[in-house]
Amino acid sequence: MAAHTVPDVLGGDIVLGRPMSKGGALADVIREGLPVKSLFLLAERLNLRQAEISEKIGIPRRTLTRRLAQHSRLTAAESDRAVRLAQVFSNAIDTLGDEEKAAAWLKTPNRALRGGRPLDQLDTDPGVREVESVLGRIAYGVYS
Secondary structure (H helix, E strand, O other): OOOOOHHHHOOHHHHHOOOOOOOOHHHHHHHHOOEHHHHHHHHHHHOOOHHHHHHHHOOOHHHHHHHHHOOOEOOHHHHHHHHHHHHHHHHHHHHHOOHHHHHHHHOOOOHHHOOOOHHHHOOOHHHHHHHHHHHHHHHOOOOO
C-alpha cells in the first residue's frame, strides 16, 4: 500500500507549482497561499460539494468561485485549514486502505467522537488530534 502524502492529495508538484520534495516546501506554499485548484481537487477526492468545502475551510462560496475564475490563491489561514484537512485525509487513506473508504469514514458519524462526523471535528486543533487519535486506534486494532 503506497503512502499518500499531503502534497499528493492537494494535486502534487504540478498544481502546487513547485517541487515538494524539499524540506519546508509545503510550509512555503501555505504562507504564499495554495492555488484554489488544489482545494477543488481535495473536495473532489473527498466527494464534497463546493458549498461543503467552502464551509469547512471558512470561505464564502461566492469568494471561492471568484478566486477560481481568477486563478488566484487562498490566504495563508485558509491554506492552513485546507492542509489540515488534507493531512487527516492522507492519514485516513493510509489507515483504511483507499481514498473511497477514507472519504466515507470522514463523513460517517463515529461513536468515538460522541456521534459526530470526523469531518466536522477538523475545525480546531483539538478536534484534529481527536480524529487522528481515533485513526491511530484503528491502525493498531484498538476498539474505537
